[in-house]
Amino acid sequence: MTAYLITGVSVVGGEPTDLLIRDGVVAGTGRGLAADGATVIDATGLVALPGLVDLHTHLREPGREDAETVESGSRAAALGGYTAVCAMANTSPVADTAGVVEQVWRLGREAGLVDVQPIGAVTVGLAGERLAELGAMADSAAGVRIFSDDGHCVSDPRLMRRALEYVKAFDGVIAQHAEEPRLTEGAQMHEGEVSTRLGLTGWPAVAEEAIIARDVLLAEHVGSRLHVCHVSTAGSVEVLRQAKARGVRVTAEVTPHHLLLTDAKAESYDPVFKVNPPLRTAADIAALREALAEGVIDIIATDHAPHAVEDKECEWAYARPGMLGLETALSIALDVFGPRWDLIAERMSRTPARIAGLAGHGLDPAPGVPANLTLVDPAARRVIEPAELASRSRNTPYARMTLPGRIVATFLRGEPTVLDGKAVK
Ligand SMILES: [Zn+2]
Numbered sequence: 001m002t003a004y005l006i007t008g009v010s011v012v013g014g015e016p017t018d019l020l021i022r023d024g025v026v027a028g029t030g031r032g033l034a035a036d037g038a039t040v041i042d043a044t045g046l047v048a049l050p051g052l053v054d055l056h057t058h059l060r061e062p063g064r065e066d067a068e069t070v071e072s073g074s075r076a077a078a079l080g081g082y083t084a085v086c087a088m089a090n091t092s093p094v095a096d097t098a099g100v101v102e103q104v105w106r107l108g109r110e111a112g113l114v115d116v117q118p119i120g121a122v123t124v125g126l127a128g129e130r131l132a133e134l135g136a137m138a139d140s141a142a143g144v145r146i147f148s149d150d151g152h153c154v155s156d157p158r159l160m161r162r163a164l165e166y167v168k169a170f171d172g173v174i175a176q177h178a179e180e181p182r183l184t185e186g187a188q189m190h191e192g193e194v195s196t197r198l199g200l201t202g203w204p205a206v207a208e209e210a211i212i213a214r215d216v217l218l219a220e221h222v223g224s225r226l227h228v229c230h231v232s233t234a235g236s237v238e239v240l241r242q243a244k245a246r247g248v249r250v251t252a253e254v255t256p257h258h259l260l261l262t263d264a265k266a267e268s269y270d271p272v273f274k275v276n277p278p279l280r281t282a283a284d285i286a287a288l289r290e291a292l293a294e295g296v297i298d299i300i301a302t303d304h305a306p307h308a309v310e311d312k313e314c315e316w317a318y319a320r321p322g323m324l325g326l327e328t329a330l331s332i333a334l335d336v337f338g339p340r341w342d343l344i345a346e347r348m349s350r351t352p353a354r355i356a357g358l359a360g361h362g363l364d365p366a367p368g369v370p371a372n373l374t375l376v377d378p379a380a381r382r383v384i385e386p387a388e389l390a391s392r393s394r395n396t397p398y399a400r401m402t403l404p405g406r407i408v409a410t411f412l413r414g415e416p417t418v419l420d421g422k423a424v425k
Contacts, residue, residue, distance in 0.1 A: 003038035013341030021371045024414035051083025051372035053352040056301035063092025068306040074113035076390040078417035080326040081374035081407040089121040090151040096121035096132035098140035105142035120144040148175035164224035175227040183207035190263040190278040205233040216243035228252040232277040234287035253301035256332035271319030306393030324396040331403035371414040380406035
């Protein structure tokens with residue numbers, strides 16, 4: 001195992017120091033450490049963050065390997081500064097059995113670029129009718145702790161209650177895609193002025209807010225843990241704020257795109273901007289940014305959703321919803337919040353690692369800590385070229401935008417997965 005001496009690096013925005021990485025852990029910190037045979041990386045001007053952790057990634061394998069594989073998605077993640085991702089269950093077959101979650105977990109280990117932690121489905125086939133084998137998935141080698149029907153809402157309140165009760169025994173989490181399906185039938189975009197003007201069926205904010213309100217009450221009643229996926233409206237923020245004030249065990253995420261892009265993007269009819277939940281208004285964005293800074297929303301999660309060209313480059317009405325996110329998330333966070341490194345580390349690494357229960361992740365580089373970290377060049381600016389992304393898909397909403405920040409290196413347990421901005425394997 002190679003040792004690395006990273007010199008002149010700012011750890012989470014602090015004064016420049018050196019980091020010695022040896023045997024998979026941070027072996028020492030401080031100026032003037034002896035290299036002692038280690039490979040020296042001059043990190044002057046760079047910032048070290050604990051490796052980013054994504055609670056919401058679609059890796060598409062098994063089933064849609066044309067859009068993404070565990071390996072290609074892992075490479076995209078490493079290039080984005082991630083050392084762990086949670087893989088959503090809406091694959092084909094659905095990850096609703098111990099067999100499928102173990103398959104995804106094993107593929108992640110084989111790729112060896114990030115830790116891939118499978119999320120199990122809440123209901124069989126994501127059909128919302130009966131509970132999947134939650135206990136068997138929890139007991140499997142994959143050790144599943146987060147369950148989600150993401151892409152679909154667990155809309156039956158009785159089923160949602162039972163799922164919350166079931167996972168309480170092993171401190172599991174239900175991650176809800178909050179969308180009351182009866183209120184979003186045929187929806188194409190956010191319901192508001194723009195949808196009215198374009199004549200597209202709207203996805204009203206209340207369809208999200210009503211489910212979150214119901215679910216925080218259910219979680220409170222059961223005393224179980226609820227996580228809310230991709231919060232997108234100002235009203236949802238208020239529901240979460242009240243629930244947290246009462247001590248409900250609820251956490252929530254927001255995506256990079258919901259922090260930056262508005263529903264006005266739909267005016268282009270470019271399906272790259274079609275996503276679920278849809279892009280909302282500037283007022284929603286302002287509320288989401290404030291909620292994230294305050295901690296009412298706990299984390300940024302990408303909802304990285306690769307789609308093959310034929311599923312995306314077609315008429316708006318037929319295009320699949322979803323956007324790429326892993327390779328641009330940190331840049332969007334820097335664009336929105338500036339160099340608030342402690343906030344970024346908290347919302348993109350420490351807290352998601354804690355929610356997912358990923359030991360060894362989300363820890364600031366310090367002696368004895370597993371060397372899961374990423375080095376960022378905050379002064380770099382880059383133009384996003386879809387063809388240059390490591391993902392197998394091209395559906396980034398940031399094509400040809402100039403964004404701040406560049407990932408220079410990522411280490412997983414002391415081994416580089418990215419060096420000089422390029423994937424090592
Ligand atoms: Zn979703």
